[in-house]
Amino acid sequence: MWFSKTQEEVLQELQVNSANGLTIEEAKSRLEQHGANKLKGKPKKSIISLFFAQLKDMLIYVLLGAAVVTLIIGEYIDAIIILSVVVLNALIGVIQENKAEKAIEALQQMTTPRSLVRRDGEVKEILSEDIIPGDIIILDAGRYIPADLRLLETANLQIEESALTGESVPSDKDANALHEDPKTPIGDMSNMAFMSTLVTYGRGEGVAVETAMGTEMGKIAKILDADTKEMTPLQKKLEELGKILSYIAIGICVLIFIIGIFQKRDLFEMSLIAISLAVAAIPEGLPAIVAIVLALGVTRMSKINAIVKKLPAVETLGSVNIICSDKTGTLTQNKMTVVKHFTVSPLHNEPPVELIKTLVLCSDATFEHGQGTGDPTEVALVAFGEQNNLTKRSLDAEYNRVSENPFDSDRKLMSTLNKTRTGYRVHTKGAIDQLLKISTSAIVEGEVVPLTEELKQQYLRAAEEMSDEALRVLGAAYKDTDRLITSDEMEQDLTVLGFVGMIDPPRLEVKDSISEAKLAGIMPIMITGDHRNTAVAIAKELGIAHSIEQSMTGAEIDDLSDEAFSHKINDIRVFARVSPEHKVKIVKAYKAQGNIVSMTGDGVNDAPSLKIANIGVAMGITGTDVAKGASDMILTDDNFTTIVHAIREGRNIYINIRKAVIFLLSCNLGEVVAILTSILFFWPVPLLATHILWVNLVTDTLPAIALGVDPGEKGVMNEKPRDPKESFFAKGAGLRAILGGILIGALTLVAFYLGLNEHGYSLVSKDIPEGVMTYARTMAFVVLAASQLFYSLTMRSSTKSIFQVGLFSNKFLLGAILLGLVLQFAVITIPFLASAFKVHNLNLADWGLVILLALIPLTVNEIIKLFIRITRRKESA
Template structure:
């Protein structure tokens, strides 16, 4: 690389003040006013309440009218604050993973947030990265870019470095938002933010919000309930009018107000907002556990996952590689130490050796350091390093450092290279050292060995014989069987950096065996997957022996193992038959991943697939849930993925699936609870009128109950924590939120609550011979107690109320206390005149309390007899 010092930090700060952050303005930013308008615009209930308010004014019931106005304000405020909270949570999620870039400032390579890039900055970009600004190419190697985001054309564009910083063409530029498909480059930033080509286009675009699948399901339920509520309310009104002949205008208006109040109470108007709040809070909980949801729509699908196809390196394993063994010149050397600490000894046959006195080993370590795009940087004054790049290359740099070989101390010039990719599985560089030219190569043994004609010995270079190859292959298998990832290294002296001759007739230097141990927690996570009915398949580019050794360590189920070459020989029909019983895929290429996903989907599986490289993008897109790596992944994969792991950990995927199941369960709980309460309210009024009883509840009482005692507990059910048994069930099949069993629960619960509340009303009125206002108040309190008690039934579909601490969901406890406090305020304070209630004695309260416990006992008995109330047998 040319001697590029870049901007100084002070210069960058001054330019930043002038141009601002390298960000695009949010085109679809939801303002507070927009959220407020949304509460009114599409809310049929608000219009009905306004009608009721004007009717109340018309018949001189100003107290009722003002109370309804207060209800309208409360409905709008509740919806506004819930939606605002959901929007804030979603906005926070978007900031969880901030793009970073490598920039040269004050002559040093540093990592900064891409939003802090300024015009004039020098950037280093590599394969898989999204270009953060409009740039001029100063240096490039095999650079190809996808500019479809700007041009609409998906074909790759070849890019070359500019010969001048004043006169340049499109082929010398990179544009914000486009993707590097191959190669690497050094660039100078020309334009940032809204001044970029992408920024100009973005300024002319507005993106419509898409409705989530879950939203469609909930909206479908809402529309159906609106129809039912209106029908029952109108029928109730007709019965009331028939019984009230002769009619007066005041009476008709009073009946209309009751009909409106009943309709409002039966409308599940809070569903859409509660849904978004539940999804947003669930996604935020996932983010706290290192799983960033890129698309809300996948939360539902997470709980349906039947197969996880996971990369091995960095996801199942730690991804922090350490060179443990080197096979060189027919000798197997061992290296002590672990991780990124450059302290360790080299030994042969149990005795420490001096690497500097071993020519072939010294040359291999030097080759590993030079054929390398990664970087290690010392942390403080000790021998611990941090790495930037790939774990494999970092391990080679650390191994070299243990031998006292530091790349920065070597005097060399890189004159050419052929980058590694998943097809070639080799990387080669042309290096000029003093006046000599060399090629250094590293890669998969089976590929590199074919290109080797010679072998390096301690006493010189010799022809590579067939017996040498057999011995090397045997050692490769031996290292792999011990869970070591193997890498072959070769070199040769050349006259000039001619790429056509780079990788021919190489001199074989040796094999490197790297340890990448499984994460300690993975074994338990895989066991949990099997308990939850989820199969796990490990996919790796490593050879068969290494893959099998790791699979054994993490207790993967016994099954078939397929290698990439075997996949190539299988037809799609043949793969369809064997893919389900295959647990390990070794020596896999990205295009194999795509075939694996398709075959599993054809088998009816719901597939979660991980990926990190550029070429993994098609497989991630094809899977039901594409999972990208936040640490080791590329911008390309993060762009198409549904979920990004901040810690690249397999356990995080399992946690996300658990959270996905919990969120869907919570949605089912609040929908079932809310509808059973709405059904009970309709039942009480309709059958009370039909049986010739006085109106059991008045309009304002119905509205109060709907807002305060219905909605508050329902909202908090969305915050139910994960139950311990959520991963003891098989994956949920694609289904509606309301399955048959839940509809039966709604009918059973609503009928019990309705019948008993009506019974209490009748008992107080006709048996205890108390006044109508007292009977109504007792019925109101009974219904409120019922709804609070019933909410506790829905903390779990399986566990009995009496077997769980009330504070499992503390928000439900708080909501219940607020509901009770509000209820007592409208009964035992002057507010009782507004709501037409009356203070009631301890006997009435006791009747209401005892009656409400029935719903808990009924549901607890059902849970004991039937187990999970949400699933069909």
């Protein structure tokens, strides 16, 4: 705790003399002991290891099993298709993971290349990576801090620490300050300077107390480097589903062999049947379809300014019920803005011209074409002048500055002496209480009057009201003189003009987005390094919180046990004055209660919590490379509203994936029902393994992908977030899948029976000719494929009819059904394909029959939905 020790104690502990610095020999020795001042990361994984890591998934094992099956039965083309899907999925995963793990590299790039140090009594410029504990570092404006420093000397030193604290205003530093509280937040450590922060004003000296991974930036790097990968709800469900399907496939194979032994069937025949059933139980295209649907979702989201780096993050968005957001730059505009002014005048609506002139002339910032340079507070003042047609450039040209008294943190004032037509005018800005001490008069209703005690109280009350609104108050005063005066004379007998209140204002569109999020059952939480009053004021304006009791500081978090904090957290909406470690603790506490947490931010200080959250969202414009590297999603417009749009998209994508999965399982169940029933009753098998593979990989896949891009349901944001533990088969979906599967399987057997019956045979006939069997299997094959294609239409909604949803609202699905029917017709009619699949062309009457049978599952499901709608209307009446 270097911040609690005096300069002398620190120098003594580090065994260094500030006047001379370390010797060359001592520096070499310490460099060997402590190592280079560089942030470290875990060794990079090779591309090969990344590739094989992508294959560690149960559904991938299922796919590989299907490939083995197709090789066994000699269908090499299908095997190549399946293996291609596996390789493609793995390659996509490698590319995504390679892009995602850039956070440590970005942190390493933030360390500065060269620094000024004092060694052997001389000031030298050395590589920042050669800095070691005990080095005396020289600081001046525009220079980055190379390590964590205990400041030894400061002269008006200000350091911009937003990367660590989230504060948009530079921090004043005081080398003589002491902070005895061990829980002092980083933003309040006025006697310390931290690696990778920027000196914006003044000068100073400090001794390096921590380097490399020991710095505050190093602590962030350690958190980012920790292995925090966690499966998304969808990944968990798919892995669970994959295991179930694989167990079912194995169970079916065992069952078939047992039945075959009892029925005294041919062992080779039973092997082919077992393979057919195993293939029927496994939806080979499922992993590929889910990946394609997510990828298409990513493309759609990029059009609404949300770039998703990791495919599963799209689905995770749909489950989000807490959005933890950084304040500065995310909920606010990340630029100080003058929002109020006060002068003792009845014309408060008129622009206070003289007040603005003084504030602009007594500033060193610039603001042109919407862009400013310099101290953020001064930029806000110059921008205020620009808004009132009092530009910095024109005022400087008219009133030339001839002298100045720079800002000093003790005086809390800055003054300039400017030439006027009749002489000179002093312009002073600073803390209102300090201005009142050195002023003797004030402007009241355009007249100069004595500054009475009553008038002073009026100024102080108005300033306090602004402060209560979390505004930063800055006063202005002036004095006319007919001669050049000294710096000390400048700040005497001034005339008070008034003051302005400024704040980093909230983004205009965020309030509506927060209201929409709340309606959708999502709780917005503000987490910031800024002061409590400022944070709560912004939170109140945006509708995040309604009282200061709903806020908590980092120091208060430290005072609570994990159990007490977990209990208290549900009542808090604003966390202020927090460190990166606090942000991680907050996100973890929410996750421990079963919440799906999105964390939004742009600074280095946000990166650890972005990585630990279920979904980390970084700002694309103002966000640091570190934040972007640690995130799952990047907002290209830095707009909080985009998160809400992305959540809506995520919810719809999950619903669509669920539709596709239920559809595929219904279809596969139909295949299992058809084959297993025929075996149990000692009937001929109605389908070959090649038929099942064709349906699973071609005619099922196209509608499943089309369901995956179904237009979103309009009321999706009027519902609460989905429970991540909710099963795929909740809300009757499982029952509908079973019913659909039984219908498809039964109708496939009906078609098979009709095909045999047409030629004078039945399901129990012996010695059925090969030609008759081929014809009957063709009818079963067509009904199986066509019924699944038509059934996809009814899967678009669990309650609305296909006409309520809009028959033509998903043109991709209509196209998929039409293409599927064309492909099925081609397989039946093109001779070499018919020969390969062992099928036969049907006559016109049979085509009509199979189409009629194929429409039955669709019709039955639509009737069920009608009864559901009628029942709900009665209940609500």
